Amino acid sequence: MPLDLQHITRQTCKLAVETGGFLRQEIRKLRSSDIELKSFNNFVTYVDRESEAKIIEQLGKILPGSGFIAEESPGLSRAEYTWVIDPLDGTTNYIHGVPLYCVSIGLMQDSRIIAGVIYEVNLDECFYTWQDAPSYKNGEIITVSKTPEVAGSLFATGFPYHDYGRMEDYLDIFRHLMQHSRGIRRLGSAAADLAYVAAGRYDGFYEYGLSPWDVAAGVLLVINAGGRVTDFSGGEKYIFGKEIIATNNSIHDEFQNLFRLWKKESV
Numbered sequence: 001m002p003l004d005l006q007h008i009t010r011q012t013c014k015l016a017v018e019t020g021g022f023l024r025q026e027i028r029k030l031r032s033s034d035i036e037l038k039s040f041n042n043f044v045t046y047v048d049r050e051s052e053a054k055i056i057e058q059l060g061k062i063l064p065g066s067g068f069i070a071e072e073s074p075g076l077s078r079a080e081y082t083w084v085i086d087p088l089d090g091t092t093n094y095i096h097g098v099p100l101y102c103v104s105i106g107l108m109q110d111s112r113i114i115a116g117v118i119y120e121v122n123l124d125e126c127f128y129t130w131q132d133a134p135s136y137k138n139g140e141i142i143t144v145s146k147t148p149e150v151a152g153s154l155f156a157t158g159f160p161y162h163d164y165g166r167m168e169d170y171l172d173i174f175r176h177l178m179q180h181s182r183g184i185r186r187l188g189s190a191a192a193d194l195a196y197v198a199a200g201r202y203d204g205f206y207e208y209g210l211s212p213w214d215v216a217a218g219v220l221l222v223i224n225a226g227g228r229v230t231d232f233s234g235g236e237k238y239i240f241g242k243e244i245i246a247t248n249n250s251i252h253d254e255f256q257n258l259f260r261l262w263k264k265e266s267v
Contacts, residue, residue, distance in 0.1 A: 003063075003081075005130035008107070009115045011062050013128050016103040016119035019051050023088060023101070023121050045095065048072050051087035055105065059083050063107075071213045082108045084216035090189035104191035106216030113239070116217030118195045127195040127221055135198050135225035144227040144248040145200040150255055153203035153247075154182045156193040160209035170208065173258055194218025197246050198225035204247035204255055208232070212239050219246070228252040232259040 026047045052072045059066065067079030071086050083105060088094060090101030099122040107115040115130040127142070129135040135142050147153050155177055160167075177184050185202070187193055191214065193205040198221035216239060219229050229246045231237045234256055238244040247255055 003114075005107075005115050006133065008062060009117060009128050009130040012059070012105050012107070012115065012117045013119070013126050015055060015058050015062075016105055016117050017126060019055060019087060019103045020119050020121040020124075022051060022054070023047060023094070023103070027094065027097070045088075045091065047094070048088045048091060051103070052085060055085055055087055055103075056083075059085075059105070066107075069212055069216075071211065080110060084108060084113075084212050086191065086213035089191040089214060090187075093188045098188065100187055100189055100192060102189050102191040102195070104213065104217045106213075106220065108216065111239075113216055113220045116220040118191045118217050118221065120189075120192055120195065125195075127198060129221050129224040131220075133224060135221045137195075137199055142199040142225050144197060144222065144225045145203045146250065147203045147248060148250045150177075150181050150204075150251050150258075152182060153251055153255075154201075155184045156196065156202045156205040157184055157186060158188070158190055158193070158207040158210075159186065160207075166208060173206070176258060190214040191218055194222055194246055197227060197248070198222045200225075200248075203251060204245070206232075206245045206255075206259075208243040210242055210244060215239060215244055219244075222246045230256065232256070234260075 049072050052070050056068055063081055067082040068076040069082055069084045070076055086104040088101055089104045094101045101121055103119040105117045106113050117128045119126045125137055127137050190207060190210055195218055196202045197205050222229050227248050229238055231241050232243045245256055
């Protein structure tokens with residue numbers, strides 16, 4: 001029997017919103033001693049871990065027998081249907097009191113994303129979609145922007161916390177966009193960046209060094225909102241390949257050509 005993806009997505013939205021309530025509640029209690037350093041500039045708190053445990057428990061009830069890829073639980077296994085979870089995307093923002101962070105939950109069938117939910121806690125905005133459906137924000141259909149060229153576009157990006165081997169080339173792209181677009185923003189949450197591309201707030205987003213839980217839900221949001229998603233080479237290795245370009249449909253080729261030139265010059 002095929003899955004009722006609409007029903008599953010709506011249940012997942014409810015769970016994401018409930019998790020967001022827990023994040024809001026706990027931020028008032030968080031102390032500096034609760035913050036752990038997993039690796040350089042990569043933080044975790046009990047809030048991340050408790051949120052993830054609750055999400056996994058409830059998703060297991062929504063879709064029994066499913067597998068999990070989750071940021072704070074590396075020992076979990078995959079299945080035909082696998083949830084890809086970031087319980088708190090934007091932990092650095094969270095621990096510094098910067099009001100932008102998300103709950104991100106994607107569902108994969110084998111290697112294909114079939115549902116995605118991103119809940120931005122502070123603005124109480126729930127972005128969601130499922131296979132062959134529009135993308136929504138709080139019940140309203142959203143679409144990517146119609147900006148026709150890079151020169152008129154607003155971009156988002158993020159900076160890696162540990163993989164600095166490509167930074168010079170990456171900063172060349174940054175420099176070009178500073179001079180030839182409407183600007184670049186850095187929110188500190190890849191999930192929010194992708195949701196905002198889907199909603200037409202940004203025209204494009206790019207980053208490298210990301211993990212599957214950073215992008216899984218947002219990828220389908222952008223695609224179902226009429227956008228395009230590729231890796232830097234124009235391929236489809238954006239979930240596990242640690243690099244992503246997500247844009248509206250009009251500027252993608254022009255924007256991606258910057259990365260082709262970068263790679264050619266790097267050889």
